[in-house]
Amino acid sequence: MNNSQQNTYKTFTPLIWILKIFAINSNVEDARMTLSSIIRIIVTASILGTLIIISFYFKVKYIFSDIIISIKLTDAIQMVYDYCQYIVDLYFVYKYGRRISAEYFKQYDKLDKVLGMNSYQTIKKRIIKLILLFTGLWIVSSSFDMFAWVLSYGWRTPLVYSVAYIYLYIKIATMLDFTSHVIHAEVRLKIIGDLVQVHYNDTECSTDLIGDCIFNKNWLYANENSSTSKRKLHPDPIKSLPHPGHHEVKSLTRCYLMLTEQVVYVNSMYGLRILLNSLSLLIDMVRYTNIGVRIVLKSQDTPYDSGYLPAVSNLIRLLTCAAIFVNLADHCENVYRKRERIITIIDHLLIYKSPSKNLSTEASELRALITNRPVYFNMANFVCINYSLLASIASIVTTYTMILLQSPN
Numbered sequence: 001m002n003n004s005q006q007n008t009y010k011t012f013t014p015l016i017w018i019l020k021i022f023a024i025n026s027n028v029e030d031a032r033m034t035l036s037s038i039i040r041i042i043v044t045a046s047i048l049g050t051l052i053i054i055s056f057y058f059k060v061k062y063i064f065s066d067i068i069i070s071i072k073l074t075d076a077i078q079m080v081y082d083y084c085q086y087i088v089d090l091y092f093v094y095k096y097g098r099r100i101s102a103e104y105f106k107q108y109d110k111l112d113k114v115l116g117m118n119s120y121q122t123i124k125k126r127i128i129k130l131i132l133l134f135t136g137l138w139i140v141s142s143s144f145d146m147f148a149w150v151l152s153y154g155w156r157t158p159l160v161y162s163v164a165y166i167y168l169y170i171k172i173a174t175m176l177d178f179t180s181h182v183i184h185a186e187v188r189l190k191i192i193g194d195l196v197q198v199h200y201n202d203t204e205c206s207t208d209l210i211g212d213c214i215f216n217k218n219w220l221y222a223n224e225n226s227s228t229s230k231r232k233l234h235p236d237p238i239k240s241l242p243h244p245g246h247h248e249v250k251s252l253t254r255c256y257l258m259l260t261e262q263v264v265y266v267n268s269m270y271g272l273r274i275l276l277n278s279l280s281l282l283i284d285m286v287r288y289t290n291i292g293v294r295i296v297l298k299s300q301d302t303p304y305d306s307g308y309l310p311a312v313s314n315l316i317r318l319l320t321c322a323a324i325f326v327n328l329a330d331h332c333e334n335v336y337r338k339r340e341r342i343i344t345i346i347d348h349l350l351i352y353k354s355p356s357k358n359l360s361t362e363a364s365e366l367r368a369l370i371t372n373r374p375v376y377f378n379m380a381n382f383v384c385i386n387y388s389l390l391a392s393i394a395s396i397v398t399t400y401t402m403i404l405l406q407s408p409n
Contacts, residue, residue, distance in 0.1 A: 007117075008108045008184070011124040014131055015180055018173050022048075022086075026093040026177070026269060028101045041090055051163045052083050058160045068294070070404045074287040081283065082167040085276045089174060092273055104265050108184070111258050114251050115191045123187055127180050130327070134172050141313075141320045142168070148313035168284070168320075171277050175324050178270045182331045182377060185266070188259055189338035189375065192252050196345050199249060199363070203353040249362035253369055263375050274328070275379035281321045282396060288314040288321070289401045325393055332377045332385040339375050343367055 012027040019025035023037075023044040056079055064072050111117070142165040149158035292314035346367045349355055355363065377385045 007120040024089045024093050055163045119187050137320050141316045145313040148309035181266045186335045193342045200349045206354045253366045271380040285321050285397045286400045288318040290404045
């Protein structure tokens with residue numbers, strides 16, 4: 001990898017160490033499958049599979065007879081589903097992701113040379129903050145949950161159930177991996193918007209306007225002292241332009257098109273995995289809600305009286321799962337807002353300003369491309385990841401929890 005590719009790759013390094021623990025890292029410098037990678041896959045999958053088998057055997061033999069059927073059923077389904085999902089993760093990472101991961105980073109190299117990308121440290125810091133946040137949530141929720149169930153059942157039973165904590169962190173790691181790629185798309189869309197805004201600022205206002213041009217609309221203008229307002233385009237490495245001064249917006253159009261290809265890769269690599277991940281988290285949320293409510297209503301007894309601590313622990317785990325969904329939707333929505341900002345600036349450029357014929361044509365082409373090929377993140381073309389998804393998730397959890405609670409068993 002050259003320096004630019006290394007800069008992009010290094011933003012993932014804090015996360016790569018976590019992903020390597022579970023052998024699901026798809027951010028690789030070399031697409032070749034090494035022997036150590038194959039061994040890591042086999043060993044990790046075997047260990048996690050063995051833990052599931054041991055846990056399931058112990059539950060069937062010693063625990064399930066004392067648990068109502070709705071909790072027993074959802075727990076059994078979750079165990080099998082989590083491992084199957086992990087196998088799917090391994091398939092995508094090492095059969096599909098590694099094959100084109102290096103090309104993915106090369107594409108960013110071309111893109112960043114045009115945009116003058118210099119936000120690598122900012123991206124890395126954002127990723128580190130997310131890692132610390134969700135690792136902290138996972139530690140707090142898992143520790144409190146273990147403490148609550150130890151007071152209710154003793155050490156043996158909670159220890160068997162603790163394998164679920166490992167799979168929850170795998171889901172968190174997968175979500176963080178996806179979110180990191182979303183952040184990269186967001187930052188580059190912001191740079192494109194800033195560069196379009198430079199053209200807007202440098203273009204004279206139309207003379208037939210009623211009143212002054214909207215110079216005081218800070219929601220449209222960037223801070224004049226910021227580096228983005230002074231950013232200049234670098235020469236296009238894709239094709240030499242005879243008159244670069246007249247083709248800067250054309251270069252941005254190419255950049256946006258290249259960025260849509262990056263998003264296509266992200267959707268292909270993570271779409272099905274995030275869909276399965278979300279379904280697993282939905283099962284978890286329904287399970288936590290069902291257990292918590294039944295403990296509060298005293299329809300599920302525990303050997304030792306620990307009060308409402310297990311219910312509180314399930315509430316904390318429920319909120320952790322909800323935070324994962326909110327994080328996904330929020331970062332994807334930030335990308336959509338950056339895309340809409342570019343369209344807004346172009347609209348004001350064409351209507352309130354007097355751009356040259358070339359600038360007007362190229363700005364219109366960029367707007368048409370952004371409108372016709374919007375950047376969207378989806379779950380295997382099945383669900384678009386946005387704020388509406390959160391309302392659907394809340395509705396699903398409520399509905400299925402009510403169904404489970406209607407039966408005393």
